[in-house]
Amino acid sequence: MTFLDTGLLLILLVVLPIAGALAIIGVSAASIEFGRRHALTVALVAALMTFGLALRLISQHANPALVVDAPWIPILGVNFHLAIDGLSLWLVLLVALLTPLAMLVSTSITARRQVYFLLILVLESGLIGVFLARDLVTFYVFWEIVLIPAYFLIGIWGGEGRLAAVTKFFLYTVVGSLLMLSAIIGLYVAHGEATGRYTFDLDALVAARNLLPMELRTWCFWGFAVAFFVKIPLFPFHTWQADTYAECPTPVTALLSGAMSKMGTYALVRFGMGLFPDIAREWALPILALAVVSILHGALVAIVQTDLKRLLAYSSLSHLGFVTLGVFSFTVYGVEGAVFHMAAHGVTTGALFLLVAMLETRRRTTALDGFGGLASTMPRFAFLMVVASLASAGVPFTNGFIGEFLTLLGAFTSVAGPWFAVAAAAGMVLSAVYLLTAIRETLFGPHQSVFESPDMDWREIAAVVPLVVLMLVMGIAPGFFLGPTRPAIPSAAVAARNPAGPSPSAP
Numbered sequence: 154m155t156f157l158d159t160g161l162l163l164i165l166l167v168v169l170p171i172a173g174a175l176a177i178i179g180v181s182a183a184s185i186e187f188g189r190r191h192a193l194t195v196a197l198v199a200a201l202m203t204f205g206l207a208l209r210l211i212s213q214h215a216n217p218a219l220v221v222d223a224p225w226i227p228i229l230g231v232n233f234h235l236a237i238d239g240l241s242l243w244l245v246l247l248v249a250l251l252t253p254l255a256m257l258v259s260t261s262i263t264a265r266r267q268v269y270f271l272l273i274l275v276l277e278s279g280l281i282g283v284f285l286a287r288d289l290v291t292f293y294v295f296w297e298i299v300l301i302p303a304y305f306l307i308g309i310w311g312g313e314g315r316l317a318a319v320t321k322f323f324l325y326t327v328v329g330s331l332l333m334l335s336a337i338i339g340l341y342v343a344h345g346e347a348t349g350r351y352t353f354d355l356d357a358l359v360a361a362r363n364l365l366p367m368e369l370r371t372w373c374f375w376g377f378a379v380a381f382f383v384k385i386p387l388f389p390f391h392t393w394q395a396d397t398y399a400e401c402p403t404p405v406t407a408l409l410s411g412a413m414s415k416m417g418t419y420a421l422v423r424f425g426m427g428l429f430p431d432i433a434r435e436w437a438l439p440i441l442a443l444a445v446v447s448i449l450h451g452a453l454v455a456i457v458q459t460d461l462k463r464l465l466a467y468s469s470l471s472h473l474g475f476v477t478l479g480v481f482s483f484t485v486y487g488v489e490g491a492v493f494h495m496a497a498h499g500v501t502t503g504a505l506f507l508l509v510a511m512l513e514t515r516r517r518t519t520a521l522d523g524f525g526g527l528a529s530t531m532p533r534f535a536f537l538m539v540v541a542s543l544a545s546a547g548v549p550f551t552n553g554f555i556g557e558f559l560t561l562l563g564a565f566t567s568v569a570g571p572w573f574a575v576a577a578a579a580g581m582v583l584s585a586v587y588l589l590t591a592i593r594e595t596l597f598g599p600h601q602s603v604f605e606s607p608d609m610d611w612r613e614i615a616a617v618v619p620l621v622v623l624m625l626v627m628g629i630a631p632g633f634f635l636g637p638t639r640p641a642i643p644s645a646a647v648a649a650r651n652p653a654g655p656s657p658s659a660p
Contacts, residue, residue, distance in 0.1 A: 160221035162213070163235040166245065167282050170252075170274040177274075181267045187264050191636045193256060193334045196270035200253035202275065207249035214242045214445040214637055222270070225291070230341075230352040234288035239637030241284040244419055248284070251503045252617070254279040254406040257616040258507050261514045262310060262402065272302035276408060283416050287368060289337045291354040292424075295334075297412060300326055303405075311400040318396040325393045329380035336376025343369050359427050359643075367432075374429035374436075381425065384417030385473050388447040398466035403510035403519070405531055406462065410469045411503030415495045418476045426480070427643040435479045441564070441659020444481065445576045447474030452583035457591070461509045464591060465475065465502060468545065471580050472498045472553075478577055479560030485639065487563020492638045494556025497544075497627055501553055504541040505618035508534065511613050514593075515606045521594045528596040531608045535596045537617050540590040544624040547581050552627035559580055 176195050202601030213219055214237050221235040237245070252273065262269050275298070282295030297621065300323070308318040340358055345351035346365040362370070383390045400408050423432055433440075451471030458464040477496070511517050512527075528535040542550035547558075565574035609617075627634055 159218050159239070162206060162219060163207060163237060163285055165593070166203060166234070166249070166287070167278050167512070169199055169203045169206070169467055170278040170281075171596065174271040174274040174278075177271045178269050185267075189398060192267040192270045195273055197256050198255060199274060201567060202251075203277065203281075204246075204249040205252060206616070207246050210237055210242055211503060214238060216638075222287075224390075224618060225288075228292075230350070230386070231290045232288045232352075232354060233291055234354060234477055235282075235285040236287045236289070239421060239522055239641035240492060240637070241419065241641075242286045242500075242637055243371050243492075243634060244383060244412075244415055245281055247415070247496055247499045247503075248277060248280045249566070251499065253409055253410050254503070254597050254616040254620065255407050257612050258514075259396055259404045260403070260512045260612075261510075265309070272306050273405070273408070276306070276413075278300040280408075280412050280416070284419060287355045287538055289340070289355060289424075290359070291353075292355075292420075293330075293334060293337060294528070295408065296416065299416065300330070300523075301410065303413065306405045307397060307401045308400045313400075314396065315400040318393075318400040321391060321393045322397040325383050325390070328628055329390075330381035332376040333380035336373040339369060339373050340365070355413070355427065362428055370429055371432050374425065374432040377420070377425055378440075381417040381420045382443075385414055385477065386417070386470065387474070388443055389472050391451075394470060395463050395466040399462045399519075400462060400470075403462065403513050403579070404505055407503045407506035408467070410506060411499040414469065415499060418480070418491065418495050418564070420475060421480050422643065423478070425629065426488075428659075430643065433481065434483060437483065439572050440481050441478060444474045444477040445573055447471065448476065448577050448580035449583070452587065454581045455587040456583065458587070461512070461521060461591065461595070462506075464521075464587060465505055465509065466651050468584065468587065469498070469502055471584060472557075473562045474503070474580070475557050477579065479563050482560070482563035482567035484563040485642075486559050487567060488642050489638050490559025490563055491563075492642070493536060493552075493627075493631065493635055494560055496634065497556040497624075499500035500620050500623050500627070501541055501545045504537070504624070506619050507620075508541065511609065512606075524595040526597070527606065530606055533609045537609075537621055538596060538654065540621050541617075541624065542592055544621075544628070545586045546585045548624065550628045552624045552631075554630055557633045561634065606610050 173196055180195060182192060183423055185325045219237055221233060223233045225233040256270065256273060264622050279295050279298035283292065283299065286292035286295055296622045304319055304323055305648060307315055321326045341351060341353055343365045344358055344361055348361050364502065401409060417487045448471050449465045451474060455464050455467035458467060475492050479487040509519055516523050532541050544553045547553040564577060
């Protein structure tokens with residue numbers, strides 16, 4: 154056993170991006186111009202090292218020694234508790250992969266480059282911490298850390314409407330976070346009174362959840378749920394999303410849509426189902442209805458969009474509705490499909506936003522009518538755009554198909570009955586409509602002769618090809634990705650009626 158087979162690996166995953174940020178500060182302190190020129194190199198090295206370490210989790214995620222549980226604020230029962238399992242494995246890897254790829258397409262960032270890449274690294278550290286945390290205070294701290302760099306990245310490098318967008322984003326997120334903090338404190342006090350042990354440890358709180366009053370558990374569930382619904386987002390908590398994604402620097406939008414939105418869906422399974430399974434089941438029908446509304450509303454509004462970033466923002470709203478649908482189906486298929494679709498959506502939407510960032514760099518616009526005929530002038534770009542769009546539309550043998558199929562299967566076989574699945578399936582049809590429309594207008598529409606756009610260079614190809622390959626690998630060999638998931642799903646999350654037959658992750 155090496156030191157990388159212990160909890161030190163998890164600490165390094167959180168600390169390495171921060172070390173990279175500190176290195177940027179050190180380089181810039183020596184020479185501002187030198188720091189500006191080499192900020193990307195320093196940040197990229199730190200991000201690639203983090204990704205290299207994250208790859209080790211694939212073989213080590215079931216290692217019981219891979220845990221950190223050290224006293225942080227002993228007098229309050231707060232521990233710095235990190236752990237990894239099949240539920241968080243692919244999300245940690247997703248963050249570690251998207252971060253360096255987003256850096257590669259950030260060539261349009263020229264002002265205060267040091268600060269930009271520094272904030273990207275802090276964002277990465279916070280996201281990884283959220284997916285590793287097993288203590289509620291540790292989780293909340295990382296949850297809030299993510300907000301800080303996201304706020305400044307949007308507010309400084311965003312578009313003309315960035316101030317209004319980032320203000321709405323901040324207010325929604327803070328209100329949700331305060332509700333969650335209130336719920337955390339309520340759980341802490343009630344658990345201490347019921348057991349005599351005051352702790353924020355997730356495992357301890359889960360073990361004693363039935364000792365707490367039903368009314369308290371209901372209020373605490375909704376304190377957590379609203380915070381998670383805002384972050385996903387789920388209808389009607391989504392009104393911040395389109396403005397924020399549209400005004401955000403496009404490479405950062407790839408991180409927000411591809412990784413940050415998964416904070417909410419992941420937390421629904423880890424904390425919502427883990428701590429309050431009975432309350433979640435009681436409110437499953439109205440939440441399933443909201444999930445279906447998100448799917449259809451997002452798809453329908455995406456169809457009428459004239460801006461690529463807004464189209465993808467509403468597409469994200471629709472796709473993450475499928476994740477919520479799977480989670481609240483309370484079936485093995487549904488929850489496994491939801492976890493798979495979190496990673497699948499992160500890969501596809503990350504690739505699509507990175508591709509849009511390349512267009513924005515060339516044309517200084519993301520409006521659909523600003524493009525046309527790109528298939529003839531940018532054939533490499535066109536090929537990758539088509540594959541990514543087909544994966545997002547859920548074409549068989551792509552990752553989008555597997556995730557949506559499993560969530561629909563879970564919803565169809567749940568106690569809620571088939572009607573939610575039937576309604577949600579219409580979202581798959583609508584997604585093909587708006588994605589094919591976007592492809593037609595940008596790649597095969599009337600050629601914009603005023604603009605002659607060069608095709609993708611080696612850096613841009615390196616940023617997107619790994620994601621496109623992953624879309625196909627996940628679609629062709631889903632068992633590899635589904636395998637670690639089932640043992641990590643909270644048992645109460647699949648307590649409802651399940652279909653006969655083996656799980657899709659079973660050999």
